[in-house]
Amino acid sequence: MVDHPNLSYDEIYKDVDAWLQEHWDVSRGLAAWREILVEGGWAAPTWPEEYYGRNFSIEQAGAVNQAFDDHGAVGVAQGGPGRLASHTILVHGTDAQKKKYLRPILTGEASWCQLFSEPGSGSDLAGLATKAEKDGDRWVMNGQKVWNTSAHHADFGILVARSDWDVPKHQGISYFLINMRQPGVEVRPLRQMNGHASFNEVFMADAEVLAEDLLGAEGEGWKIAATTLSAERQGFGGDRSGGKVKDLPGPIYAEYRDELAIALEPYTWYPQRAGRVDLVMPRAMETGAISDPHVRQELAKLIAMKKASDLAAASAVQKRRAGNSNVIPEGSIGKLAASVIARQASHVHTLVSGTDSMLKGADSPMDGVIAEILISVPAISIAGGTDEIQKNIISERVLELPKEPRFDTGPFRDVPRNLADI
Amino acid sequence: MQVGFTEDQLQFRDVVSRFLKDKSPPTAVRALMDSEQGYDSEVWQQLSQEIGLLGVHLPEAYGGFGFGPIELGVIAQEMGRYLFCGPYFASAVMAGYAVLNSANEEAKERLLPEIAAGTKIAALVLDDLSDAATVGTGISASGGRLNGTAGIVVDAHVADTLIVVAGTPEGLSLYEVAPALASVTPLDAIDPTRKLSRVTFNGCAGERIAGAGVDIDLLWDQMSTVLAHEMIGGAERLFETTIEYMKMRVQFGRQIGSFQSLKHRCADLLLELELAKAMTHEAGRFMASGEGDAYSPNMAKAMASDAYLGVAKQAIQLRGGIGFTWEEDTHLWFKRAKASEMFLGSPNWHRERMMQRMEADAVRAANG
Numbered sequence A: 001m002v003d004h005p006n007l008s009y010d011e012i013y014k015d016v017d018a019w020l021q022e023h024w025d026v027s028r029g030l031a032a033w034r035e036i037l038v039e040g041g042w043a044a045p046t047w048p049e050e051y052y053g054r055n056f057s058i059e060q061a062g063a064v065n066q067a068f069d070d071h072g073a074v075g076v077a078q079g080g081p082g083r084l085a086s087h088t089i090l091v092h093g094t095d096a097q098k099k100k101y102l103r104p105i106l107t108g109e110a111s112w113c114q115l116f117s118e119p120g121s122g123s124d125l126a127g128l129a130t131k132a133e134k135d136g137d138r139w140v141m142n143g144q145k146v147w148n149t150s151a152h153h154a155d156f157g158i159l160v161a162r163s164d165w166d167v168p169k170h171q172g173i174s175y176f177l178i179n180m181r182q183p184g185v186e187v188r189p190l191r192q193m194n195g196h197a198s199f200n201e202v203f204m205a206d207a208e209v210l211a212e213d214l215l216g217a218e219g220e221g222w223k224i225a226a227t228t229l230s231a232e233r234q235g236f237g238g239d240r241s242g243g244k245v246k247d248l249p250g251p252i253y254a255e256y257r258d259e260l261a262i263a264l265e266p267y268t269w270y271p272q273r274a275g276r277v278d279l280v281m282p283r284a285m286e287t288g289a290i291s292d293p294h295v296r297q298e299l300a301k302l303i304a305m306k307k308a309s310d311l312a313a314a315s316a317v318q319k320r321r322a323g324n325s326n327v328i329p330e331g332s333i334g335k336l337a338a339s340v341i342a343r344q345a346s347h348v349h350t351l352v353s354g355t356d357s358m359l360k361g362a363d364s365p366m367d368g369v370i371a372e373i374l375i376s377v378p379a380i381s382i383a384g385g386t387d388e389i390q391k392n393i394i395s396e397r398v399l400e401l402p403k404e405p406r407f408d409t410g411p412f413r414d415v416p417r418n419l420a421d422i
Numbered sequence B: 001m002q003v004g005f006t007e008d009q010l011q012f013r014d015v016v017s018r019f020l021k022d023k024s025p026p027t028a029v030r031a032l033m034d035s036e037q038g039y040d041s042e043v044w045q046q047l048s049q050e051i052g053l054l055g056v057h058l059p060e061a062y063g064g065f066g067f068g069p070i071e072l073g074v075i076a077q078e079m080g081r082y083l084f085c086g087p088y089f090a091s092a093v094m095a096g097y098a099v100l101n102s103a104n105e106e107a108k109e110r111l112l113p114e115i116a117a118g119t120k121i122a123a124l125v126l127d128d129l130s131d132a133a134t135v136g137t138g139i140s141a142s143g144g145r146l147n148g149t150a151g152i153v154v155d156a157h158v159a160d161t162l163i164v165v166a167g168t169p170e171g172l173s174l175y176e177v178a179p180a181l182a183s184v185t186p187l188d189a190i191d192p193t194r195k196l197s198r199v200t201f202n203g204c205a206g207e208r209i210a211g212a213g214v215d216i217d218l219l220w221d222q223m224s225t226v227l228a229h230e231m232i233g234g235a236e237r238l239f240e241t242t243i244e245y246m247k248m249r250v251q252f253g254r255q256i257g258s259f260q261s262l263k264h265r266c267a268d269l270l271l272e273l274e275l276a277k278a279m280t281h282e283a284g285r286f287m288a289s290g291e292g293d294a295y296s297p298n299m300a301k302a303m304a305s306d307a308y309l310g311v312a313k314q315a316i317q318l319r320g321g322i323g324f325t326w327e328e329d330t331h332l333w334f335k336r337a338k339a340s341e342m343f344l345g346s347p348n349w350h351r352e353r354m355m356q357r358m359e360a361d362a363v364r365a366a367n368g
């Protein structure tokens, strides 16, 4: 446990407010401002004091965010993968690694991607087969990764690869920090069925990693990956939203908007894949479908389901805050509920739009938003762990039903795998 | 009660299937769905001239082969299976049936042989594709002039002639309009393997070709039955490739097809698909013979829609991430399933129509 400094919300707000009054200046360039921000110690208040932070709690950091928003001041660089990298490096990195990598993440000078999933191992992430071979003071990587958001403009990647094939699968994985700007790394965009290309495939052919860029110990990769994945699940709660300042006029905001546009571009269709429940009622009113008794039934089911799911999630959070550990993993239940809701929403949107749901793009309802829902919803039950995997977690870990027999507990070399990986 | 196909029909299926397998592989489908025209002129010619599929359901007197809804269903099922791209459904099925049912003799003699030969592509303009009962409220005709808009018309962008169902004071009537006189605007379709346009008439001249009134219920039943065949063909193909994938794909040291939860899901899907197939083939037989339940086409379209979409969703889900990519072919069939769901009446519409017909039968029976 870290000790948070004994400062109230108001005290913190006053400090930041004073600091911003002195230092915030819209006429500065973005890079110059970020240097000042990092030096001033307000870049990452939840981080430890040795590394640009102040050991603040999430609540305390909220005061900092508020003051920044009130001044219209720009914060550190956004972007999911960079946050995952910094979090993992903070927990498991050496001092040298922290010195080398953390600051450029905050300033936005270096961007990151996550190299975990492989074509041969998705649900079974620990079955990954990218080879990491030690060669003197470097590691040589060979293999393929997939679903890598932002890899096409990333400078570095957090990478898990297999360094030992003779131990059970979880024990032979190591965690690396890889430089993406090298000849052995090739990044190709991956197009989805909804037309967006939010992800990439990353091919490694004798790609190099310096020995000093192994994170943690050899063979500890799975444990370290768990740190990354739990940060991923926690979402972006501790981050500054950036939402309030991004519409302001001025050159620094324009720079910031450009940076955000690149970071957020892969996510523009994410609300659609969740089904856009918010649009169902207005659309039903607008089209007149609201008077169809069958549509009414389906719509009512959807709204009730969504409301109940929000309530269940809120109650789980409350119980956990109150120290009750006997809470159904909110993640798995919530994720399953999200899938059911998205599918029902897609169904209702189809009913409401009628034959117009045969169209897409500018010719279709809401300038293509409805069509994008219909062809994006299938992703929600796959991305971030499939529905089937969530159900396995619920039935085996929550309900404690007997586990499935396993065929992958021996040395990884002998575990049956996809032909393409052998 | 005859169930199943005759030897000749099965042989015919083989011929059609071989042809489409060869001419409509996914590479060709992808090329055509990106093209403006949307079909391959050479294959279109072979389809009509070499194996004579366009006029299979049309009488010999009009250049057809004199077969009926069953053979037409066989073709549609295979076309759905191979996601055939071309104005077959629009011209041979929709327009072909409309002209055959309702046009006067002169128009039949003029139009049908060319539709059967593939030398003329006709598109049927209906102002409503969701509800047979409201057809004719959007496009009206009087004094040889047409006015109104059809929001979605299949393959109008390549039509040589437009066959229009229009409302008149005497009821629905059939008109022929030269495409150049109408305004035809291609639309972006969610399923790019079936091209759609919007067609607007602004007082343009049309030739009244109706011999009698238009029996919209009959036409709708004919079209729905063929569409249901197309849908189960697509569903079969997706189902088969999904099962193959599950035997191949390994996670956790085992084939994913070995997980019992997935096996049961596949068994459920097979059940749904087999029921939809049985009903669809029954609808074909009903349309051919008139024996059976008048609402068979409604049951067929509703069940085929639900089965196709159910299979298509699982075809993606059971492939995991790869199933959501553009490169993998599954989404092509998924989009056809999605677009066909609402085309010619949603499953709900068809179930409602089925109930109306059942109720009417029951009332008739009660009144002796």
Ligand SMILES: Cc1cc2nc3c(=O)[nH]c(=O)nc-3n(C[C@H](O)[C@H](O)[C@H](O)COP(=O)(O)OP(=O)(O)OC[C@H]3O[C@@H](n4cnc5c(N)ncnc54)[C@H](O)[C@@H]3O)c2cc1C
Pocket (backbone or CB within 6 Å): A114, A116, A117, A118, A119, A120, A121, A122, A123, A124, A146, A147, A148, A149, A379, A382, A383, A384, A385, A386, A387, A388, A389, A392, B249, B251, B252, B256, B259, B261, B262, B317, B318, B319, B320, B321, B322, B324
């Ligand atoms: C839109 C989208 C975004 C994504 N974003 C990311 C990302 O940012 N980072 C990242 O690393 N990955 C990402 N992924 C990848 C995603 O995590 C994987 O696709 C997912 O975990 C499934 O793995 P897979 O695709 O290899 O499918 P597989 O694991 O091959 O699964 C195939 C089917 O088998 C089922 N199955 C597998 N194991 C079992 C079992 N034990 N019991 C029952 N059923 C089983 C699955 O549920 C699925 O239906 C993304 C995927 C999508 C579609």
